[in-house]
Amino acid sequence: MELSQLTIHELQKKIRNGSATAVQITESVFSRIDAVEERVHAYIRLLKEQAFASAQKADEDIKRGDIKLLTGIPVALKDIVCTKGILTTCGSHILHNFVPPYNATVVEKLKDAGAIFVGKANMDEFAMGSSTETSYFGPTFNPWDLERIPGGSSGGSAAAVAADECIASIGSDTGGSIRQPAALCGIVGLKPTYGRVSRFGLIAFASSLDQIGPFTKDVEDCAIMMNVLAGYDPRESTSVPENVPDYTQFAGRDIKGWKIGIPKEYFIDGIDAEVNNALKTAMQVIEQSGGQCVDISLPHTQYCVATYYIIAPAEASSNLARYDGVKYGFRAADVRELLEMYKTTRMQGFGAEVKRRIMIGTYALSAGYYDAYYKKASQVRSLIKRDFDEAFKICDVILTPTTPTPAFKIGEKTDDPLQMYLSDVFTISTNLAGIPGISVPCGFTSGGLPIGVQFLAGHFEEGKLIQVASAYEKNAKIEKRRPKL
Amino acid sequence: MDFEAVIGLEVHAQMLTNTKIFCSCSTKFGGAPNSHTCPVCLGMPGVLPVLNKKVVEYAMKMALATNCAINKSCEFARKNYFYPDLPKGYQISQYAYPLAEHGHVILDVNGEQKKIGITRIHMEEDAGKLLHDEHNPVSYVDLNRTGVPLIEIVSEPDMRSPEEAADYLKRLHEILVYLEICDGNMEEGSFRCDANVSIRPRGQKEFGTRTELKNMNSFRNVQRALEYEIKRQQYLVENGGAVVQETRLWDDAQGATNSMRSKEEAHDYRYFPDPDLVPILVDDAWVERIKEELPELPLAKRERFVKDYQIPAYDAGVLTSDKALALYYEDVVKICAKPKIASNWIMGDVMKFLNEDKRDIRQCPISAQSLADMIRLIEEGAISGKMAKEVVEDMYKTGKSPQTIIKEKGLVQITDEGELIKAITSIIEANQAQAAEYRGGKEKVFGFFVGQVMKATKGKANPQLVNELLKKMLAGPPQG
Numbered sequence: 035m036e037l038s039q040l041t042i043h044e045l046q047k048k049i050r051n052g053s054a055t056a057v058q059i060t061e062s063v064f065s066r067i068d069a070v071e072e073r074v075h076a077y078i079r080l081l082k083e084q085a086f087a088s089a090q091k092a093d094e095d096i097k098r099g100d101i102k103l104l105t106g107i108p109v110a111l112k113d114i115v116c117t118k119g120i121l122t123t124c125g126s127h128i129l130h131n132f133v134p135p136y137n138a139t140v141v142e143k144l145k146d147a148g149a150i151f152v153g154k155a156n157m158d159e160f161a162m163g164s165s166t167e168t169s170y171f172g173p174t175f176n177p178w179d180l181e182r183i184p185g186g187s188s189g190g191s192a193a194a195v196a197a198d199e200c201i202a203s204i205g206s207d208t209g210g211s212i213r214q215p216a217a218l219c220g221i222v223g224l225k226p227t228y229g230r231v232s233r234f235g236l237i238a239f240a241s242s243l244d245q246i247g248p249f250t251k252d253v254e255d256c257a258i259m260m261n262v263l264a265g266y267d268p269r270e271s272t273s274v275p276e277n278v279p280d281y282t283q284f285a286g287r288d289i290k291g292w293k294i295g296i297p298k299e300y301f302i303d304g305i306d307a308e309v310n311n312a313l314k315t316a317m318q319v320i321e322q323s324g325g326q327c328v329d330i331s332l333p334h335t336q337y338c339v340a341t342y343y344i345i346a347p348a349e350a351s352s353n354l355a356r357y358d359g360v361k362y363g364f365r366a367a368d369v370r371e372l373l374e375m376y377k378t379t380r381m382q383g384f385g386a387e388v389k390r391r392i393m394i395g396t397y398a399l400s401a402g403y404y405d406a407y408y409k410k411a412s413q414v415r416s417l418i419k420r421d422f423d424e425a426f427k428i429c430d431v432i433l434t435p436t437t438p439t440p441a442f443k444i445g446e447k448t449d450d451p452l453q454m455y456l457s458d459v460f461t462i463s464t465n466l467a468g469i470p471g472i473s474v475p476c477g478f479t480s481g482g483l484p485i486g487v488q489f490l491a492g493h494f495e496e497g498k499l500i501q502v503a504s505a506y507e508k509n510a511k512i513e514k515r516r517p518k519l
Numbered sequence: 520m521d522f523e524a525v526i527g528l529e530v531h532a533q534m535l536t537n538t539k540i541f542c543s544c545s546t547k548f549g550g551a552p553n554s555h556t557c558p559v560c561l562g563m564p565g566v567l568p569v570l571n572k573k574v575v576e577y578a579m580k581m582a583l584a585t586n587c588a589i590n591k592s593c594e595f596a597r598k599n600y601f602y603p604d605l606p607k608g609y610q611i612s613q614y615a616y617p618l619a620e621h622g623h624v625i626l627d628v629n630g631e632q633k634k635i636g637i638t639r640i641h642m643e644e645d646a647g648k649l650l651h652d653e654h655n656p657v658s659y660v661d662l663n664r665t666g667v668p669l670i671e672i673v674s675e676p677d678m679r680s681p682e683e684a685a686d687y688l689k690r691l692h693e694i695l696v697y698l699e700i701c702d703g704n705m706e707e708g709s710f711r712c713d714a715n716v717s718i719r720p721r722g723q724k725e726f727g728t729r730t731e732l733k734n735m736n737s738f739r740n741v742q743r744a745l746e747y748e749i750k751r752q753q754y755l756v757e758n759g760g761a762v763v764q765e766t767r768l769w770d771d772a773q774g775a776t777n778s779m780r781s782k783e784e785a786h787d788y789r790y791f792p793d794p795d796l797v798p799i800l801v802d803d804a805w806v807e808r809i810k811e812e813l814p815e816l817p818l819a820k821r822e823r824f825v826k827d828y829q830i831p832a833y834d835a836g837v838l839t840s841d842k843a844l845a846l847y848y849e850d851v852v853k854i855c856a857k858p859k860i861a862s863n864w865i866m867g868d869v870m871k872f873l874n875e876d877k878r879d880i881r882q883c884p885i886s887a888q889s890l891a892d893m894i895r896l897i898e899e900g901a902i903s904g905k906m907a908k909e910v911v912e913d914m915y916k917t918g919k920s921p922q923t924i925i926k927e928k929g930l931v932q933i934t935d936e937g938e939l940i941k942a943i944t945s946i947i948e949a950n951q952a953q954a955a956e957y958r959g960g961k962e963k964v965f966g967f968f969v970g971q972v973m974k975a976t977k978g979k980a981n982p983q984l985v986n987e988l989l990k991k992m993l994a995g996p997p998q999g
Contacts (some may be wrong), residue, residue: 066687116565129564136558137564242794243634270567271796349794352597355608356562360660376601399599408791 038198039516042107042255045201048098056106059201060085060150063108067152067199070519073180076194078171079121080153088150091280095148103262105148110194110203113154115246116162117141120241125159125169125187126236128357128364129384138235139267140204140246147262152200152279156190159385160354161211161239163187164457167448168387175444176219177517178483182441185215186294188249192219195249196517202259209342210436210461212247213473217436217486220475220515222250222503224260225461227493228468231276232267238353240346241272243465253474253504257281257489260496276494284500290324292502295429299335300460306439312477312485313435319510320433325502328429330382332421335463337414339455341464342422344398344411351395357383372401392449419467426492431502434460436473436486450499464490472499475512482515520757523721524749525729526684526714527676528741530691531669532701533645533709534577540644540668541568541611548707552650552661560666561608567795570595574642574668576797577700578618579809581670583692584816587622592800595642595793600786603660604647613641614790623916624690628683629916635687636675645669664708676715676726685738688712693740693817693911697842705736705819712741717762718752718850727752728762732776735769744769748776828858837866839902844880847887854891861894868908872915884918885911893921900981906930934981936988939972942980943992946971957993968993 037045037059048054064082071077085108092106109113116122116134118141123129126197137145144151158168166174166189175190176182177197184193188205195203205212209224211358216500217224224247238244248259261282266275296317301310317327359365359379366378398407425432438456447454464471469490476487487506530984539546542559559566582589596614622637647662672691692710695701702708704844717729732748735741752762766785767776815823817839824835824845839845844865851861869890873883893910896902902925903911913924925931933939946968947954957964972985 114565122564124564124766132564134565136563136566233565234567238795240794269569271569272794316763348791352599352609352789352791355599355601356564356603356606358603358608360603361606362563372603393837396789399791401787401789404789404791494636 036066036198037068038201040201041251042104042201042258044145045107046101051100053252056089056096056150057086059467060104060108063152063198063200068175070197071199073173073519074177074193074197074199075172075174075176076155076190076197076199077110077153078123078125078156078169078190081120081151085150085152092148093152102146102506103258104144107149107202108152108200109144109149110155110191111141111144112157112188112191112199112203112205114206114237115141115204116237117151117154120154122154122237123170123422124161125157125171126384126388127170129237129381130170130364132363134235136235139232139269140263141235143262143265144204144254152194155188155194155203155205158189158211158227159185159388160237161178161187161208161244161349162350162387162391164210164214164454165442165444165447166190166215167444168385170385173444176441177229177519179218179441179481182443182483183218183446185218185437185441187211187215188223189215191249192216192221192223193223195251196221197519198516202251202255203405204240204246204263205249206236206244206246207461207465207467208243208245208346210458212246212249213436213461213471213486213488214458216249216473217475217488218441218484220478220484220486220517222253222256222472222474224256224472224496224499225464225470226260226264226496227274227470228465229272230276230470230494230496231263232265232270232273234269238349241353242349243342243346245465253507254282254285256472256503257285257500260500261352264496274494279497281497281500284497285504285510287332287501287505288324289320289430289502289505292325292431293429293434294320294325294327295330295503296327297330297332297335297425297432297434299332300434304438305435306479308479309435309437309439309485313433313487316476316487316506316510317433319477319506320502323505323509325505327433330432332418332425332463334414334417334421335490338463338466338495339459340413340420340456341411341418341457341466343394344407345415345466347391347395348398348408348411349395351399354388354392355386359383387451415466418463422463422467422469422490422492430491431495431498432490434488434490436460436488440479440483440485460488469493470496470499472503474503474507476506476510477512478515521721522718522749522753524679524681524716524718524745525676525809526678526681526716526745527712528674528678528684528687529715530674530688530713532581532670532672532695532703533693534668534670535700535702536571536573536577538571539666540571540574540642541666544666546667550663552659554664555663557666560606561662562608568611568638568793570670570796570799575618575801576809577668577698578640578642578670579801579806580698580700580813581672581695582619582622583806583810583813584698585622585624585637585640585672585691587619587640588638589619589801589806590616591802592798593618593641594798595796596790597617597793599789602646603658604649604662604665605682606647606662606665610644610646611793611796612643615792616798617641621831624687624694626683626686626690630970633683635677635683638673638675639753640670640672643669643671681742681749683955684714684745684959685742688738688741690817693840697814697817699814705738711736714741714745716745716748716752718749718756727756728764730762730764730776731766732764733768733779737858740769740771743774744776747774751776752809814842828852828862830858830862834859834862834866838862841880847880847883850887851891851894854888855894855898857894857898861890864890864894864911868911883993884916889914889920896921896925899927900932900934900983902932903978903982905978906932920943930979932981933976933979934984936984939980939984939988940992942975942984943968943972943988946975947992954993965989965993
């Protein structure tokens with residue numbers, strides 16, 4: 035097996051016992067990139083030179099016995115997290131030349147933990163999309179089927195892990211942008227509780243929904259990544275000073291006596307039959323693991339997509355106002371006055387989906403419409419949150435499909451925004467409620483496309499998610515396959 | 520027709536914190552363009568605001584000083600609009616849930632107290648500044664001021680004349696400066712005012728259509744702009760026209776207001792709660808702590824001065840208009856125990872000198888101790904009031920104590936009876952005719968003799984003693 039195919043915890047062992055060096059691991063990852071990246075296009079920018087410099091430094095640290103959580107581990111960063119001195123585009127033309135003079139908090143944390151940055155991963159422009167097709171830099175292709183999308187918006191980060199173009203990666207999740215591509219690429223993806231991982235340096239899409247999280251090859255790696263990422267950040271007002279447990283302790287524990295909520299609203303017509311079957315099997319695995327599946331109801335589920343598509347665009351319309359050509363990023367050429375500069379810059383700098391959402395959001399916040407849209411959506415959001423509060427009185431965690439279908443074809447939904455939006459139908463509620471969610475592989479379709487199961491828990495209960503996901507992973511014994519690239 | 524003006528004011532006051540409201544950049548005025556900036560106040564991608572707690576506490580002080588109720592929970596909202604001096608494309612302000620509401624300030628209108636309601640006080644960040652190249656079609660942006668903390672104080676439409684409006688502004692200004700939360704500098708923009716004004720026939724309850732006035736950078740200009748605007752509106756109405764709801768800019772040079780934008784052109788700011796900031800929860804204990812930190816406010820001080828020092832309300836008003844001046848006055852009185860005399864000297868000579876040099880009391884070279892000493896020296900008869908005028912001027916110029924100046928100039932008053940008797944004797948001898956007139960009942964001549972004595976002593980004679988001795992000696996030849 036190539037080093038690039040291993041997990042963080044497997045590589046840690048090799049590093050500790052001297053059977054692999056950081057440079058060797060990095061070489062393995064970059065040779066894999068050389069072999070497949072042209073077809074996958076997981077990255078906007080590779081950081082090869084820096085990666086090898088970090089690897090050399092990591093090997094020196096290792097020699098001294100200074101081995102941290104991610105020492106020598108090649109990690110990819112979604113191009114939405116700011117990297118000091120390194121181009122950060124957010125998948126957009128308007129930031130095609132933006133070099134931040136600061137690091138996102140998570141970048142600092144990963145660096146401090148010894149991670150090696152492989153590159154900046156591709157994404158939907160400003161994280162707006164579910165397929166990574168809206169990237170200014172072209173789409174990413176699903177490693178399991180290059181004619182299909184990897185999911186989105188963190189499609190590059192997911193594809194990079196699935197294709198062994200890195201060991202783990204960072205994504206961001208506003209309505210499913212980690213969990214959906216994790217499911218479609220057959221890996222583990224976790225969206226933490228809102229306030230658990232710092233948003234400082236995460237280029238904002240919808241501030242009240244955005245959250246950074248990891249993509250990994252298995253649940254144990256997910257726990258390791260969370261140990262690095264989680265924690266209070268005084269630079270973020272919505273960061274929560276809540277104690278961070280050692281998440282790896284939860285991996286491997288059983289779930290005997292746990293109640294697993296099965297919300298009837300998530301098992302609806304329109305779910306792909308093979309996805310549905312895989313989920314049914316997942317429930318059996320849960321029961322076999324000592325858990326008990328109980329029927330629950332999340333009565334406001336049907337309003338989630340509508341609520342989300344008011345709140346997220348409303349916040350986005352304001353968050354993206356700063357891209358005006360005045361201070362940084364793209365500025366339209368040959369303009370004579372201010373208004374023309376604004377209009378042309380934004381017209382040429384943003385893609386269609388971003389413009390659509392800016393317009394929806396602007397409309398929803400406009401005088402005379404605010405009460406009917408934004409305010410109403412905020413009220414419904416409270417009800418959705420309450421649904422979960424009530425549910426978690428009955429059950430420990432909730433089990434749902436991550437996506438209604440496996441990965442769809444490139445271009446299949448680009449002309450139908452509503453169909454595209456519905457691919458996030460099972461992941462959106464989590465962000466609205468601010469709770470954590472994880473997607474874990476739960477099998478393949480007959481065509482060989484990965485399927486994911488999603489577990490949800492109450493606020494700051496990431497430990498429970500690791501526990502249930504790891505118990506499921508252990509007992510489901512999903513066949514270890516690798517995409518044929 | 521007899522019209523009445525209805526005026527409401529919106530005041531923006533810059534809070535005197537060392538750092539900006541949402542980042543740790545300096546709030547200092549001036550500085551090379553963009554030298555007081557960081558990724559947060561520059562509105563770079565991915566950065567987040569963190570509230571400066573001092574700003575909340577300063578705003579709470581103003582709220583308490585103006586009798587507002589502080590809301591238990593308030594929140595920041597985004598005010599969205601595009602302008603190059605606004606790097607995020609929105610200003611973080613407060614909208615639906617401000618910090619404080621329902622306050623008032625008391626004015627003295629023709630000797631009667633009048634309450635001017637305060638609708639709300641909220642916190643917000645300032646925008647930057649554009650610099651336009653005079654020779655080229657280029658504009659530059661200076662974001663040093665971006666993120667500087669402001670509070671906005673919105674009044675009820677309770678003022679009925681430009682004088683009242685100016686008076687209200689002065690009271691607000693005075694309170695802000697007293698609280699030491701704002702330097703009150705109008706030229707540097709630390710204290711700015713917009714006005715809403717309408718007119719209506721006296722007695723009518725409904726408000727007329729209002730206009731909003733901007734760009735008035737002094738108390739005087741606020742008053743002038745309002746006077747102009749009231750006349751303009753009155754002229755319109757009296758001539759069959761109608762006031763249009765709009766924003767108008769005051770042109771100082773022209774002495775007129777000009778239309779800036781109509782109601783239709785007004786921005787839709789699309790306010791919504793800022794998701795990057797959490798609601799501010801204010802509990803009673805916090806309010807109590809801030810209350811305890813409040814200094815004595817101008818109105819209370821004024822009333823205390825009248826009561827404790829028995830000085831006229833006018834004097835108390837002048838002396839308390841500046842906290843430092845009031846402190847100076849109290850220091851002087853503490854030493855010399857002559858409240859009214861101290862008030863006269865401060866309001867007279869001392870303030871005249873300071874005004875001439877455009878200084879304030881903090882820069883006064885005469886220490887409270889020196890002024891009190893001088894007052895005591897007059898009381899003790901060591902110098903005359905007339906001499907004191909000269910002494911105080913020297914004290915101001917040199918910063919020396921009155922004792923030193925008197926000594927240096929040899930200004931000591933002649934209080935030696937023997938010396939004065941000698942002088943008076945020779946004057947009476949030389950002016951026998953006038954002495955006879957006096958004795959004959961022509962008392963006016965007395966002044967002539969006083970003058971002669973003063974002349975002979977070069978003004979150094981103690982006037983009281985001269986009076987006494989002259990009366991005795993003119994009445995008859997000295998006894999023994």
